[in-house]
Amino acid sequence: MSVATEPKPSTTTSAAFFEQAQEVIPGGVNSPVRAFKSVGGTPLFIDKAHGAYMTDADGNQYVDYIGSWGPMLFGHGDEDVVSAVQRAAEDSTSFGAPTRIEIDVAQLVVDMVPSVEKVRMVNSGTEATMSAARLARGFTGRDKIIKFEGNYHGHGDFFLIAAGSGAATFGEPNSPGVTPGNAKDTLLARYNDLDHVESLVEANPDEVACIILEPLAGNMGCVLPEPGFLEGLRAICDKHDIVLIFDEVMTGFRVARGGVQERFGVTPDLTTLGKIIGGGLPVGAYGGRKEIMDFVSPTGPVYQAGTLSGNPLAMRAGFTVLKKIAETPDLYDRLETYGAALEDGMRKNMEDLGLNYYMTRVGSMGCLFFNEDRVVDFDTAQQCDLKRYGRYFHAMLEEGVYLAPSQYEAYFFSLRHGEDELERTLKANRKALERAHAPAA
Numbered sequence: 001m002s003v004a005t006e007p008k009p010s011t012t013t014s015a016a017f018f019e020q021a022q023e024v025i026p027g028g029v030n031s032p033v034r035a036f037k038s039v040g041g042t043p044l045f046i047d048k049a050h051g052a053y054m055t056d057a058d059g060n061q062y063v064d065y066i067g068s069w070g071p072m073l074f075g076h077g078d079e080d081v082v083s084a085v086q087r088a089a090e091d092s093t094s095f096g097a098p099t100r101i102e103i104d105v106a107q108l109v110v111d112m113v114p115s116v117e118k119v120r121m122v123n124s125g126t127e128a129t130m131s132a133a134r135l136a137r138g139f140t141g142r143d144k145i146i147k148f149e150g151n152y153h154g155h156g157d158f159f160l161i162a163a164g165s166g167a168a169t170f171g172e173p174n175s176p177g178v179t180p181g182n183a184k185d186t187l188l189a190r191y192n193d194l195d196h197v198e199s200l201v202e203a204n205p206d207e208v209a210c211i212i213l214e215p216l217a218g219n220m221g222c223v224l225p226e227p228g229f230l231e232g233l234r235a236i237c238d239k240h241d242i243v244l245i246f247d248e249v250m251t252g253f254r255v256a257r258g259g260v261q262e263r264f265g266v267t268p269d270l271t272t273l274g275k276i277i278g279g280g281l282p283v284g285a286y287g288g289r290k291e292i293m294d295f296v297s298p299t300g301p302v303y304q305a306g307t308l309s310g311n312p313l314a315m316r317a318g319f320t321v322l323k324k325i326a327e328t329p330d331l332y333d334r335l336e337t338y339g340a341a342l343e344d345g346m347r348k349n350m351e352d353l354g355l356n357y358y359m360t361r362v363g364s365m366g367c368l369f370f371n372e373d374r375v376v377d378f379d380t381a382q383q384c385d386l387k388r389y390g391r392y393f394h395a396m397l398e399e400g401v402y403l404a405p406s407q408y409e410a411y412f413f414s415l416r417h418g419e420d421e422l423e424r425t426l427k428a429n430r431k432a433l434e435r436a437h438a439p440a441a
């Protein structure tokens with residue numbers, strides 16, 4: 001007999017939806033990680049969300065730590081964003097011609113993000129990184145790109161590359177449909193390993209167009225750049241005329257107004273943005289030094305276009321969020337306060353239970369790794385106890401806290417997460433850690 005059984009929240013409606021969805025949508029989802037494959041079980045279908053809470057199709061409420069995978073800096077259903085989108089919709093949802101609001105959004109991005117002098121809007125982070133890499137190739141006249149193992153840049157063919165066997169220099173496709181031709185121009189480096197990057201550059205003289213990275217990684221859990229890593233990449237790029245691209249789709253406006261580049265003080269040549277910049281609508285952007293950005297069509301020869309790029313609803317939402325960021329001077333301090341309390345609380349819970357897992361956090365994004373050792377790259381991230389994470393994840397869900405359904409994702413919280421949510425989360429965390437370490441029934 002188990003003790004103190006509380007009723008599990010019923011999720012039968014979600015389960016029924018998932019059955020139906022699988023009939024007409026591959027895997028029942030429109031983006032794979034939503035399917036709960038890596039933690040087991042079936043995904044929750046979400047009905048609505050307000051502030052820090054999401055409500056599923058069965059009416060259960062959860063404190064949300066995904067925030068739509070990043071965009072919801074001000075919480076769900078933010079009144080200002082919602083009313084801006086409603087007002088914009090009344091004037092038509094798209095024109096396919098330039099609008100004033102695009103200038104305003106671009107100006108805010110230029111004002112906030114240190115590396116950005118000019119910026120082009122697209123519709124997703126994937127589009128932003130694909131376009132930025134094409135631009136870097138066009139600008140330098142070189143073909144190869146260096147990316148890092150465990151960094152995610154969306155699903156563009158030449159980013160879906162796994163490490164080649166042994167000490168192979170070239171990557172291999174890690175998805176069917178990606179051709180060896182795509183893979184051959186992508187060189188894969190170890191995160192936080194400058195020597196490895198240097199050796200790749202030296203083995204491919206005058207061939208590397210760009211180095212692209214998540215300057216604070218959020219797609220293998222949350223992994224920090226080691227001191228000197230970003231500076232070292234900047235120096236390598238300067239020495240070899242390589243374009244340095246910070247993929248700040250996740251970190252832009254999240255860890256500081258100007259992203260990692262502001263917070264860590266290293267300026268790339270190009271920056272890709274997404275997530276927060278659209279306030280929950282589909283937006284991406286890439287920007288950087290004028291002379292590079294002017295290489296884009298119609299001023300330059302590098303082609304890139306989009307029927308719905310700079311869409312008025314998306315721009316209204318983005319403008320509203322960026323303006324709120326600009327006008328909330330204590331925003332990042334308040335997020336830091338919550339984050340520090342959350343981290344302290346989780347650490348205390350672990351101490352009480354005799355656990356010592358590695359945690360990372362920068363402002364309002366972080367990760368609890370089910371690994372006692374430091375996580376600094378993809379190899380160390382892969383040493384996490386994924387089964388344990390799965391049990392922890394489901395226990396958290398039962399306690400009313402919605403985490404990412406994968407160990408390899410960061411948690412995010414919003415300005416709407418306050419005292420109540422903190423208390424609820426820490427209680428849940430303690431119970432879930434206990435349950436994740438109880439002998440299996």
Ligand SMILES: *Cc1c(COP(=O)(O)O)cnc(C)c1O
Binds near residue numbers: 155249
């Ligand atoms: C989410 C993400 C992307 C992809 O953005 P989409 O809008 O999902 O295409 C690219 N890079 C990073 C760092 C991301 O976190």
